[in-house]
Amino acid sequence: MNVSYLLHATDVPIDPVQYAKHPIEKSDAKEKATFTVFPGAAFVVMPKTGSTDKLGIESIANGRKLLYFFVSVTYMDAFGRGHSTRVCSRYDHVAKLFETCPGNYDSAD
Numbered sequence: 001m002n003v004s005y006l007l008h009a010t011d012v013p014i015d016p017v018q019y020a021k022h023p024i025e026k027s028d029a030k031e032k033a034t035f036t037v038f039p040g041a042a043f044v045v046m047p048k049t050g051s052t053d054k055l056g057i058e059s060i061a062n063g064r065k066l067l068y069f070f071v072s073v074t075y076m077d078a079f080g081r082g083h084s085t086r087v088c089s090r091y092d093h094v095a096k097l098f099e100t101c102p103g104n105y106d107s108a109d
Contacts, residue, residue: 005071009056013066016088016105020070060091067091069098083109 006025008014059065067090074084085108088101100106 001073001075003071003073005069008068008070009060009065010068011065013102014068016068016070016101016103019068020086020088020105023070061093063093068101085109 006023008019008023008025056065060067069089069091070087072084072086074082076082086106088103088105089098090101091097092099
């Protein structure tokens with residue numbers, strides 16, 4: 001299983017499909033592991049970015065900045081077939097949760 005992820009903070013909304021083609025940030029996590037993920041299990045990721053310093057967190061919490069989270073997972077199933085999943089979420093500072101990014105970025109096979 002290969003997992004890559006990144007956080008992107010911005011002052012204006014972005015098009016996730018276009019941004020993901022040429023991200024400013026680079027994922028510092030290229031986790032490569034072999035393990036089984038059971039239904040309902042959690043896989044915790046901790047991306048590092050300038051958005052996670054005190055000022056960055058305050059800017060996101062009060063809505064001055066938008067925070068996007070991108071993740072891509074590729075893996076082989078039990079039958080040796082390759083699969084990939086990619087997801088983009090945007091933090092909603094009013095509801096205090098991540099929501100699906102607008103547009104058509106998410107995919108899974």
